[in-house]
Amino acid sequence: MADFLTSQQLTRRTSAAVDAAVGAGRGLGLTVTDATVLHDLFSVVVHLAPSPVVARVPTVLPPCTDLDSLTRRQQTELDVTRWLADRGTPVIPPSPLVPREPVQRDGFSMTFWQFVEEDRNKExxxxxxxxxxxxLHAAMRAYPGRLAFLSAAEPRFVEESLALLAERPDLIGPGDLDRARREWQVLEPLVRSRAVFEEAFPGIDLQPVHGDCPPVNIFSGVDGDLYSDFELVTLGPVEWDLAALGPDSESAYNRGARRNGMRPLDEDVLGFVNAVGMLRVIACLALAPQLPPLAEYVKPSIDRWRTMPFAGGVAG
Structure with missing residues (x-):
């Protein structure tokens, strides 16, 4: 049973990520004299000052994620955001000062982004x-690159995490884990197979989507809002990007969809993505030893999951 990292171990991990980012940046020809950590949760985000470049270094990863698979995912993110930026979509773009590709150093894989000053007064x-x-969905529809179907659901991560949690009654009780496993039996086939999904939800179009709750991943820059953090960009139904956000956000999205001549959100698909999203939240409990605050952070979501229909109402 893995122990929770101590505060000293967390500090050492952050320092190691910063050192790797600084070393990689200098190796790419950047001047770095005053590296500043902007964010430190699942990734360490470092401004490589005075260069206008930000390095994002993932540090909390599932056991099933190796550096090569992480690098492939990061390259897809860079490709998509560069394509969007070139077409005028307001995104935080990859840095033009370094090659637009991930860099591995000291056991980390990192990407480099243009530094944007944050408007800290904006709620x-x-x-x-x-x-x-x-x-954003209207802009992404024409993306020509290949994207995997619902890779953002991370089915291997969910499956392996539910197995690991069987040994962690300190993180989840047996009743909750049993329900999660039974729900996954119903939902997994629709996550893993586009054909099964399309049979269950006929007429629901698929397209490139952000993959990681874009309404909370919009960065407030001093010159305007920018879409950010496309780490889980995927092919899927638009509903995926509104999972678990509730009726107000769904109604707001539908206003934007009408304005763009797009279909409104489908209630059945929302039930499906909400259920999968909740299982991903439960799976994140397996990462709590790497990130101790996570167990308390996800508790309200798990409390809400207990009140939701089994497997989002999807028939098994």
Whole structure:
């Protein structure tokens, strides 16, 4: 049974990630004299000052994620955001000062982004953000690159995490784990197979989507809002990007969809993505030893999951 990392171990991990980012940046020809950590949760995000470059270094990863698979995912993110930026979509773009590809160093794999100054006085407006996600979906529809179907659901991560949690009654009780496993038996075939999904939800179009709750991943820059964090970009139904956000966000998205001439959200598909999203939250409990605050952070979501229909109402 893995122990929870101590505060000293967490500090050492952050320092190691910063050192790797600084070393990689300098190796790419950047001037770095005052590296500043901007964010430290699942990734360490470092401004490589005075260069206008930000390195994002994932540090909390499932056991099933190796550096090569992480690098492939990061390259897809870079490709998609560069394509969007080139077409005028407001995204945080990859840095033009270094090659647009991930860099591995000291056991980490990292990407480099253009530094954007944050408007720290602006409070997030999640309704407005949700409405604007329809604009993002309209922009992403024409992306020509190949994307895997619902890779953002991370089925291997969910499956392995549920197995690991059988040994962690300190993180989840047996009753909750039993329900999660039974729900996964119903939902997994629809996550893993496009054909099974399309049979269950006929007429639901699939397209490139952000993959990781874009209404909460809109960055408030001093010159305007920017879409960010496309780490889980995937092919899927647009509903995936609104999973678990609730009726107000769904209504706001539908306003944006009408404005863009797109279909409204489908209630049955919302039930499906909400259920899968909740199982991903439960799977994240397996990462709590790497990130101790996570167990408390996801507790409200798990409390809400207990009140939801089994498997989102999807028939098994």
């Amino acid at each position: 997030p407006d999640y309704a407005a953000n949700s409405e604007s996600v329809a604009d």
